[in-house]
Amino acid sequence: MNINKQDCIAFDKADPLRHCQDRFTIEPGQVYLDGNSLGALPNHTPAQIENTIKREWGVDLIKSWNKAGWFELAGVLGDRIGELVGANAGQIVVCDNTTINLFKAIHAALGINAHRNKIIAHKGDFPTDLYIIEGAAGSAGRDIQIELIDDESTMVDSFTPDVAVVVLSQVNYKSGALMDMKEITRKAHEAGILIIWDLCHSAGALSVELDECHVDFAIGCSYKYLNGGPGAPAFIYAAKQHHNVMKQPLSGWWSHSNPFDFAHQYTPAEGIKRMLSGTQPILSLCGVGAGLDTFSGVSMDSIRQKSMALCQLFMDLVTQQCSEYSLDIIGPVNSNLRGSHVSIAYEHGYPVVQAMIEQGVTGDFRAPNLMRFGFTPLYISYEQIWNAVSILKNCLDREVWKDPNYARTSSIVT
Amino acid sequence: MNINKQDCIAFDKADPLRHCQDRFTIEPGQVYLDGNSLGALPNHTPAQIENTIKREWGVDLIKSWNKAGWFELAGVLGDRIGELVGANAGQIVVCDNTTINLFKAIHAALGINAHRNKIIAHKGDFPTDLYIIEGAAGSAGRDIQIELIDDESTMVDSFTPDVAVVVLSQVNYKSGALMDMKEITRKAHEAGILIIWDLCHSAGALSVELDECHVDFAIGCSYKYLNGGPGAPAFIYAAKQHHNVMKQPLSGWWSHSNPFDFAHQYTPAEGIKRMLSGTQPILSLCGVGAGLDTFSGVSMDSIRQKSMALCQLFMDLVTQQCSEYSLDIIGPVNSNLRGSHVSIAYEHGYPVVQAMIEQGVTGDFRAPNLMRFGFTPLYISYEQIWNAVSILKNCLDREVWKDPNYARTSSIVT
Numbered sequence: 001m002n003i004n005k006q007d008c009i010a011f012d013k014a015d016p017l018r019h020c021q022d023r024f025t026i027e028p029g030q031v032y033l034d035g036n037s038l039g040a041l042p043n044h045t046p047a048q049i050e051n052t053i054k055r056e057w058g059v060d061l062i063k064s065w066n067k068a069g070w071f072e073l074a075g076v077l078g079d080r081i082g083e084l085v086g087a088n089a090g091q092i093v094v095c096d097n098t099t100i101n102l103f104k105a106i107h108a109a110l111g112i113n114a115h116r117n118k119i120i121a122h123k124g125d126f127p128t129d130l131y132i133i134e135g136a137a138g139s140a141g142r143d144i145q146i147e148l149i150d151d152e153s154t155m156v157d158s159f160t161p162d163v164a165v166v167v168l169s170q171v172n173y174k175s176g177a178l179m180d181m182k183e184i185t186r187k188a189h190e191a192g193i194l195i196i197w198d199l200c201h202s203a204g205a206l207s208v209e210l211d212e213c214h215v216d217f218a219i220g221c222s223y224k225y226l227n228g229g230p231g232a233p234a235f236i237y238a239a240k241q242h243h244n245v246m247k248q249p250l251s252g253w254w255s256h257s258n259p260f261d262f263a264h265q266y267t268p269a270e271g272i273k274r275m276l277s278g279t280q281p282i283l284s285l286c287g288v289g290a291g292l293d294t295f296s297g298v299s300m301d302s303i304r305q306k307s308m309a310l311c312q313l314f315m316d317l318v319t320q321q322c323s324e325y326s327l328d329i330i331g332p333v334n335s336n337l338r339g340s341h342v343s344i345a346y347e348h349g350y351p352v353v354q355a356m357i358e359q360g361v362t363g364d365f366r367a368p369n370l371m372r373f374g375f376t377p378l379y380i381s382y383e384q385i386w387n388a389v390s391i392l393k394n395c396l397d398r399e400v401w402k403d404p405n406y407a408r409t410s411s412i413v414t
Numbered sequence: 415m416n417i418n419k420q421d422c423i424a425f426d427k428a429d430p431l432r433h434c435q436d437r438f439t440i441e442p443g444q445v446y447l448d449g450n451s452l453g454a455l456p457n458h459t460p461a462q463i464e465n466t467i468k469r470e471w472g473v474d475l476i477k478s479w480n481k482a483g484w485f486e487l488a489g490v491l492g493d494r495i496g497e498l499v500g501a502n503a504g505q506i507v508v509c510d511n512t513t514i515n516l517f518k519a520i521h522a523a524l525g526i527n528a529h530r531n532k533i534i535a536h537k538g539d540f541p542t543d544l545y546i547i548e549g550a551a552g553s554a555g556r557d558i559q560i561e562l563i564d565d566e567s568t569m570v571d572s573f574t575p576d577v578a579v580v581v582l583s584q585v586n587y588k589s590g591a592l593m594d595m596k597e598i599t600r601k602a603h604e605a606g607i608l609i610i611w612d613l614c615h616s617a618g619a620l621s622v623e624l625d626e627c628h629v630d631f632a633i634g635c636s637y638k639y640l641n642g643g644p645g646a647p648a649f650i651y652a653a654k655q656h657h658n659v660m661k662q663p664l665s666g667w668w669s670h671s672n673p674f675d676f677a678h679q680y681t682p683a684e685g686i687k688r689m690l691s692g693t694q695p696i697l698s699l700c701g702v703g704a705g706l707d708t709f710s711g712v713s714m715d716s717i718r719q720k721s722m723a724l725c726q727l728f729m730d731l732v733t734q735q736c737s738e739y740s741l742d743i744i745g746p747v748n749s750n751l752r753g754s755h756v757s758i759a760y761e762h763g764y765p766v767v768q769a770m771i772e773q774g775v776t777g778d779f780r781a782p783n784l785m786r787f788g789f790t791p792l793y794i795s796y797e798q799i800w801n802a803v804s805i806l807k808n809c810l811d812r813e814v815w816k817d818p819n820y821a822r823t824s825s826i827v828t
Contacts (some may be wrong), residue, residue, distance in 0.1 A: 025472050034476045041472035050460060056642055058439050058455035062448045070644060074488060099666030099692030123678055128667035128692060131680035135665035139553040230471055230484060230696035251549035252513030254541035262781060264537055266545035278513030278542060282644035284695030
């Protein structure tokens with residue numbers, strides 16, 4: 001049975017998160033399906049950052065490290081992210097970036113599993129994860145082998161007694177496939193392996209349960225579904241039981257047990273502060289706080305429900321409207337096995353995405369042929385999904401790949 | 415011959431940098447002598463960051479990575495800092511923080527001097543440098559010995575053939591003593607040692623000549639004399655001749671030769687990009703750009719001249735006005751052997767600094783007994799120096815250490 005635009009408008013009327021759209025500043029008429037790359041601007045972010053700049057920095061100056069709580073911000077924001085990813089307080093700090101935090105987590109895990117010498121990761125994960133695994137392995141002080149798996153169905157067969165740590169993304173940045181965090185973590189632990197989860201494409205988009213799944217370490221960014229702003233600092237989670245044994249080599253003064261004693265020798269702090277390193281960029285950290293405010297009064301469960309509904313509607317409409325084209329929706333067909341984005345393999349993916357952007361629908365492109373569309377439940381409506389698919393179909397019908405204006409150039413997207 | 419207030423007012427009238435005060439927003443009546451901890455707010459920073467937030471992020475969203483040049487900002491800002499520290503283009507990137515950049519520099523240097531196993535550093539340098547030296551040495555993959563020297567007059571005797579790298583601050587964060595970068599670098603090189611200079615207390619305050627001194631690596635922060643804002647990203651310099659051989663383990667995608675190929679294996683970029691790691695905090699980076707604008711049309715030579723004059727005036731006035739108290743100005747008595755701050759050892763240093771802050775003169779305190787006053791040539795006037803010393807004397811005369819309001823509490827200051 002066909003879905004029509006009126007159905008989508010009816011879905012919006014029944015949407016319990018509908019009011020959340022008003023928390024964001026998005027140009028009228030824009031359908032922004034790239035919040036999984038850079039989250040949209042929350043309404044109150046400009047004023048909050050202006051306050052930090054003009055009052056905290058401009059007037060109170062150096063006093064603000066204490067008075068405005070700048071020095072504690074990494075932990076305060078970490079606890080707030082913890083509420084969204086199922087982590088009790090005192091286990092997350094917001095600092096540095098995903099890459100650097102993964103470096104710390106791997107070092108910590110290799111230090112704990114000191115008699116095992118292999119790291120397993122997924123070949124399909126975002127490349128910076130794979131690159132920094134090389135960097136961490138190379139600075140571990142012992143020979144570490146890296147094994148990249150690419151078939152998750154047989155992955156646990158690789159969980160052998162020589163493996164120290166597994167690094168996995170909860171949601172794949174291309175296919176959108178959602179891993180079973182609880183089961184995989186359990187299997188890893190059964191084999192004596194520590195696990196690090198990358199939450200870049202899941203934090204803020206679905207119900208993550210770090211504590212309940214007994215995850216060891218996790219990292220993630222704050223500039224996608226958490227709406228923290230471009231390049232905003234990332235977060236790192238370390239389960240409480242590892243706090244007193246974990247070590248990481250980025251041993252700066254913010255991770256010192258008594259940074260203001262100005263001792264000559266490094267003594268690591270107790271608790272999650274051990275995962276800090278040096279001074280953090282306060283204006284960007286302030287953006288993370290403002291981004292987290294957009295989750296006020298909203299349950300992760302309601303976000304997950306809407307995320308699945310948006311993905312399913314998009315997939316259903318693409319199937320319904322564009323069946324004459326050889327579009328291939330990759331990853332799970334069932335939205336409860338996905339994160340909050342859908343990628344479509346298509347030979348003319350690049351020009352189609354460019355043409356859609358020109359018509360006000362922003363998705364992104366992933367080499368070699370993927371059109372990727374992210375659905376942020378807080379600000380995407382069902383009607384927008386209808387409009388996006390209509391414009392997709394229009395671009396296909398117009399055969400935009402024949403237009404040289406949409407030829408490929410470089411672009412940055414994550 | 416005594417100096418009086420009228421003399422100071424006359425110095426201001428003759429000051430070629432006098433107009434630069436108008437580039438900053440400082441509360442009326444405030445004498446801010448802590449720009450060496452957190453530089454003051456440039457006038458145009460709020461509007462520039464607001465533009466980045468509202469237009470680049472809010473309207474252009476993901477497009478801004480290319481359109482607004484976010485992805486190239488680390489190098490663009492690096493070149494601009496290069497103009498202030500004597501580095502030709504293509505040798506500096508702005509990224510991460512001082513601690514993390516020092517970690518990269520040490521790894522790079524240890525990799526180049528792979529047959530030497532000792533790091534020399536100065537015991538009196540800012541502790542995070544010493545802490546991260548431990549972290550870098552511990553992750554170098556071979557036994558590295560750390561030797562902390564504390565007498566710079568005999569330091570070069572330690573430059574033995576087993577030393578791989580020397581890490582030094584150009585200006586000591588406590589005493590303000592200025593090291594002879596050219597001569598020490600030459601001595602290090604004679605002994606086959608690579609040198610890393612920490613410019614946190616010199617960049618933007620005096621004429622640094624990295625290329626001319628043949629420095630190997632340098633790092634520094636942007637939130638002191640460069641006015642980049644609280645915790646703004648730091649910079650790292652690597653001399654061109656090291657670019658193709660240097661390696662650092664924070665091998666994230668921003669340091670990859672072709673980050674958008676999304677290859678599975680890490681291949682380091684050519685040039686200074688090799689010192690990057692992951693995604694950078696754009697709002698805070700934007701603050702660095704606005705901070706650098708305050709140097710427009712001003713030569714580092716004129717800044718240095720005024721810096722020395724301010725320091726000398728302060729020291730002379732303290733000697734003239736406060737001789738009845740046992741204040742001990744530490745470090746060189748001659749301002750041309752100093753950076754741009756002056757520390758005074760005094761048993762009641764903490765309460766005196768607190769009382770001065772209450773009277774509108776912001777300096778800071780360094781344990782165990784140092785009152786530290788920084789003089790940013792762009793916004794400090796000679797008359798303000800007169801006023802600061804008058805208030806210092808007033809606090810001494812009032813014996814403020816007897817007032818329980820000024821008892822010690824914790825504070826953050828760098």
